[in-house]
Amino acid sequence: MIQSERISVFQFYLPIFVGIITTGVLTMPLVLYQAAEQNLWLPLIVGSLSGYVAVAVVSYLYHCYPQQTIIEILQQRMGRVIGTGCALLLILCLVLQGVYITREYQMYLSINFYLYMPPFILIGLLLAVVLYAIRQGIEVLVRCAVLFAPLILGIHLLICILIIPELSPYRLLPLLDHGLLAPLQGTLAPIVWFSQFIWCAFYMPAVDVPAKKMFVSGCWFVLATTVALLIIFAVVISFLGDATVQYLYPFDMVERYVQITGILERSSVLFMIVWLLGIFVKVASLLFILNLAVAQTGRGMRYRKTSIPVTVVFFLIVLALFPTNESLQHEGRLVLYLCSVAGNLVIPLLLVIFLLIFRKAKGKTRMQS
Amino acid sequence: MFQWMRKMRKQRRKPWQEVLVDEEGTKKVSASVKKNKQILEHAYHACADLIIRSFATKNSVENNMLIAYLGGTANVEEINEHVMKGLQSSNRPLDGLKALEQSVAITDTKKIHTFNDVFINIADGKPVLFAEGINTALSLGMSKWATRAVEDTQTEPVIRGAKEGFVESMQVNVTLLRKRIRTPRLKLKTLVIGDYSRTQVALLYIDGLCDPELLKEVKKRINGIHIDGVWDGGMVQEQIQDNQRSVFPQILTTERPDVVCASLLDGKCSLIFEGSPNTLILPTTFFAFMQSPEDYYVGYMISSLLRMLRFGFLLIALLAPAFYIAIVTFHQEMIPTTLIMAMTSMREQVPFPALVEALVMEITFEGLREAGVRLPRQVGQAISIVGALVIGQAAIQASLVSPAMVIIVSITAIASFMIPHYELSISVRILRFPLMIIAGVFGLIGVVLSVIAIIVHLASLRSFGLPYLEPLAPFKKHGAGDSIIRRRLQHQTIRPHLTGKTWNKYRRWKE
Structure with a gap:
């Protein structure tokens, strides 16, 4: 079904962009601040390199096999056993990343808004809507992302502008007070987030552009993500300063201190609404590619038929893992880092290296003959 | 299992039967007036409103002419003035179709060969004329239906802009459109829906702007409808829209000629139903439902x-x-x-x-x-x-x-x-x-x-293939200027691209 749908290259990257911004803004500042304090811009910029790597991998794969997804390439080029093994590994990584993201959503809501609502209802509601969305296909999914993106970016921008009177930019100083290497310890978190651009490789056949254009616009998207996150983190730190480590969701704090008129001070629920749009786009795109990956790994399965069982199994796995916030912040994050690095960077890079050698060898034999 | 159930339901459905083509309908128009009269009387037995009149021309002894129409649907004065008087006083011999046509002082005449067409023309209010020795009948375009005069629209009123709305006559409605778009490129094709009602539907479009594939698809979907009668566009809309289970309407309904004209110039097509003031416009996006025609008339x-x-x-x-x-x-x-x-x-x-x-x-x-x-x-x-x-x-x-x-x-x-x-x-x-x-x-x-x-x-x-949230999702730069906001008309120079390959990109007055 993926071949029959057409999206533009802008729509191709947009869901991932929206997803990174939404979740990154909420959880990254704390992690980064713990490692790099006010110098967190450095690990962020260094970590964003993984985004360019991911985009390059996607573009290279697209350049070689424009009509296939990464799962199909794995299975057809690496041999049946190794290819299917790698595909299953990728799926496992996707599932565990998805578990972390869904739990993150549930924890945020449970802690801030719905103390007494059972987690399975919060997760089940989201997954029900996501299931409905992914059954409509990638075109509908990216259309939703196109509609939501201005709202999500707009509300973040609005909060950043309205908080300006409260900011004290000197909190961003001193620059690099512990040298260059010390802040780099926090690079892992941005690497994990930016590597998610590799998810585009799961629905490549839906676009129809030259590979070069795909790479260039991908780079622009990575750059835009970096800039957006930099601005928001700068606002967070110049507002909270050292207090950033005190809060699980520092940007939520910033948003609570926005003052314009009496009634809008209580706008955290409105922020939650817009944040929900973003998390929906992220979980939906993840579940979509997960579903497509499962359908393509088991050859002959139909996408529409696997969507319900895949979502239900995913729902059960989410319920089983990381039941408390404590476990999510420690074991959960560890699993996320491991899975992201393995699934989003190592396996695709290995595939690219394999393809480079394979194609070169093939080219040579062709020349000899 | 669901597929099996669907299959079962399909099998149970009865094949559609052609209703109007019955025994008389298949017969050909005969050269004998007497025989034609018999067939007509047989088909229209117990129809007191059918008027059949045999008469003789001046130089004939026997009744060699026959005229038939439904009382109240045809213009009786004109029949008397232009048909009866002329034929009864004419000295010329009626020795062929051409002579017959010339002796009737009417512009809109049509040759008919089968009784099926005779019935349709009589139902349309057109008197049908038979002559002895000619195996072709002549339908005379002299229908005169009782309709409401053109009035203000009750459902879509505006402060500024044209007030007149469609009425229950297709012909009048088409005139209202022709009054506004005076180019021969405005095309009109008639379709028929309803096995008993035989409701006429006009499919309007502008040649060169509207995608021919769209027209084909519309015709295909309309021909797929099997229903006894159609009294309003809504009955058809329900059956031809893409997602029939959605709460959202996917075809725009309007009573205003100016809305139809503007849509036609955007490359859309329109369906006008005989007997209903509501016309359908398709394809339509969500934003069309949020727009009033007045938006373009005020600043x-x-x-x-x-x-x-x-x-x-x-x-x-x-x-x-x-x-x-x-x-x-x-x-x-x-x-x-x-x-x-x-x-x-x-x-x-x-x-x-x-x-x-x-x-x-x-x-x-x-x-x-x-x-x-x-x-x-x-x-x-x-x-x-x-x-x-x-x-x-x-x-x-x-x-x-x-x-x-x-x-x-x-x-x-x-x-x-x-x-x-x-x-x-x-x-x-x-x-x-x-x-x-x-x-x-x-x-x-x-x-x-x-x-x-x-x-x-x-x-x-x-x-009809057009994404419902079109100018915003998927985002179209030139269309977005006419969605949540309205840009100045000078800047709306690019026509929306609806479906298919036909896309007349620039609005004419820009060139």
Whole structure:
């Protein structure tokens, strides 16, 4: 079904962009601040390199096999056993990343808004809507992302502008007070987030552009993500300063201190609404590619038929893992880092290296003959 | 299993039978007037309104002519003046079809060979003329139907702009369009729907602007309809739109000729039904339902502002009661302290939870609205007085509802009347109730996720291949200037690209 749908290259990257911004803004500042304090811009910029790597991998794969997804390439080029093994590994990584993201959503809501609502209802509601969305296909999914993106970016921008009177930019100083290497310890978190651009490789056949254009616009998207996150983190730190480590969701704090008129001070629920749009786009795109990956790994399965069982199994796995916030912040994050690095960077890079050698060898034999 | 059930249902369906082509219909027009008369009398037995008159021309002894029409549908004076008088006094011998045609002083004549066509022409109000020795009948375009005069539209009034609306005659409606678009490129094809009613439907489009594939698809879908009779476009709309289970209308209905003309110039096509003032415009996007024709007649600034206001009130019409329920039940912290004190003291008297309170009020309001539509105009006043009392003062004094709820219901009502097209306001009314129940059970997160689901649904809809949220999702730069805002007409130089490969990109007056 993926071949029959057409999206533009802008729509191709947009869901991932929206997803990174939404979740990154909420959880990254704390992690980064713990490692790099006010110098967190450095690990962020260094970590964003993984985004360019991911985009390059996607573009290279697209350049070689424009009509296939990464799962199909794995299975057809690496041999049946190794290819299917790698595909299953990728799926496992996707599932565990998805578990972390869904739990993150549930924890945020449970802690801030719905103390007494059972987690399975919060997760089940989201997954029900996501299931409905992914059954409509990638075109509908990216259309939703196109509609939501201005709202999500707009509300973040609005909060950043309205908080300006409260900011004290000197909190961003001193620059690099512990040298260059010390802040780099926090690079892992941005690497994990930016590597998610590799998810585009799961629905490549839906676009129809030259590979070069795909790479260039991908780079622009990575750059835009970096800039957006930099601005928001700068606002967070110049507002909270050292207090950033005190809060699980520092940007939520910033948003609570926005003052314009009496009634809008209580706008955290409105922020939650817009944040929900973003998390929906992220979980939906993840579940979509997960579903497509499962359908393509088991050859002959139909996408529409696997969507319900895949979502239900995913729902059960989410319920089983990381039941408390404590476990999510420690074991959960560890699993996320491991899975992201393995699934989003190592396996695709290995595939690219394999393809480079394979194609070169093939080219040579062709020349000899 | 579902596929098997579907298969079973398909098998059970009876094959459609051609109704009008019965025994007489297949017969050919004979050269003998007597025989033709017999067939007509047989087919139209017990039809007292059929007028059959045999007469003789001046130089004939026997009755060698026959004219037949349905009383009340044809223009009797003109028949007497131009047909009877001419034929009865003419000295020329009628020795062929050409001579017959020339001796009738009428421009619109048509040759007919089968009785099926004879019946259709008589049903159209055209008298049919038979002559001895000629095995072809002549239909005379002298129909005269009783119709309403062209009047103001009741359903889509505007302050500025043309006031006239369509009437129940297809011919008059087409004239209203021809009056506005005076190019021969405005094409019209007639289709027939309804096995018994044989309702004529005009498919209008502009040659060179409209995609031929679209026309083919429209014709295909219309030919697939098997129904006894069609009395309004809505009966067809339901059967030809892409997603028939959606609450959202995917075809625009209008009574205004200027709306149809503007859509035709955008490359859309239109269906006009004989006997109904409502025309269909397709393909259509969601934003067409949020636009009033007046937007283009008043300044671009005010129309942009009004459009944004309409979208705001669309959200209110859909979400206001749901938000009220969610906030009062789950998110009291959103309400400023003084307001929540006031609200608590108001709600203290009310014995019901917010959900029940809201449901009761909304259902009462919907009841009042429906009653107001169905009542004769003289009694309509009474309902509004009673309604105001029931919904307003008395319910509060009896502490059945809180004053805040009354405000919410009235704002919702006003908001739902702000949606320019009635069909969309129906969709909003339908969706409001499930949203209220979800808000009462899950709070704001339920409402937000439901809204996301609605948006996913909207994004998945297509109207004859055109994405429903077109200029915004997928984003089209040139189209977005005429969606939530309206840019100046000078800047709207690019015609929207609807479907297929035919795309006349630039609007003519730019060149």
